[in-house]
Amino acid sequence: MTTAILPRRSASLPNLRSLALVALVALGIAGVGLALFEQPRPAATGAEADVVRVVADTCEAFRIGDESALERLLDARYTLVSSTGEVTGKAEQLANARALHRPGTVKVRNVAARVDGDTAIAVGVLTLRTADGTPRALRFTETLVVRDGAWRVAATHVSPMR
Numbered sequence: 001m002t003t004a005i006l007p008r009r010s011a012s013l014p015n016l017r018s019l020a021l022v023a024l025v026a027l028g029i030a031g032v033g034l035a036l037f038e039q040p041r042p043a044a045t046g047a048e049a050d051v052v053r054v055v056a057d058t059c060e061a062f063r064i065g066d067e068s069a070l071e072r073l074l075d076a077r078y079t080l081v082s083s084t085g086e087v088t089g090k091a092e093q094l095a096n097a098r099a100l101h102r103p104g105t106v107k108v109r110n111v112a113a114r115v116d117g118d119t120a121i122a123v124g125v126l127t128l129r130t131a132d133g134t135p136r137a138l139r140f141t142e143t144l145v146v147r148d149g150a151w152r153v154a155a156t157h158v159s160p161m162r
Contacts, residue, residue: 046115047113047115047120048113048114048115048120049113050151051113051115051120051122051144051151052111052113052122054073054144054151054152054153055108055111055113055122055124055142055144055153056108056111057069057073058070058073058074058142058153059106059108059126060106061073061097062093062097062106063106065097065098066097067094067097067098070093070094070097071094072150073152073153074090074093074094074152074153075090075145075147075152075153075154076090076147077089077090077154078090078093078152078153078154078155078156079154079155079156080092080093080155080156080157080158081155081156081157081158082158083138083158083159083160105127105128105129106126106127106128107126107127107128108124108125108126109124109125109127110124110125111123111124112124118145118146119143119144119145119146120143120144120145120151121141121142121143121144122141122142122144123139123140123141123142124139124140125137125138125139125140125161126138126139126140126158136160137160137161138158138159138160138161139158139159139160139161140156140157140158140159141156141157142155142156142157143155143156
């Protein structure tokens, strides 16, 4: 019994051309998607601008330990989920602001807000230097609600950026 070895079929040029065309189209689509994603956001207006301002004011109040501003800006049922997973409320955050306020480098950037009636979601990046001078970047999400005619921060979730 003889065994015949069949010649291996080589890729034909039309198949390679098709594959190359598909790859180029995919790269083009990905490039356009990235370019659109990285475009600067238009400035927030109306209620969205109010929400962005409240987020910035809250960050500044924490930075300088301004308890009266935090009392006004944080909802009575405020909840913070920290970057370590710890869950605290308004009372703990007011105590932390009182005990730990150390003016330093804290910046909020890339804040985008979405408003739906009396509720808003804001996302952004918080950059800071820790007590030992180590820079940190944190992604945050805040939920805001309207209480007594003003925006209040109801919840904050913070995650480290890698």
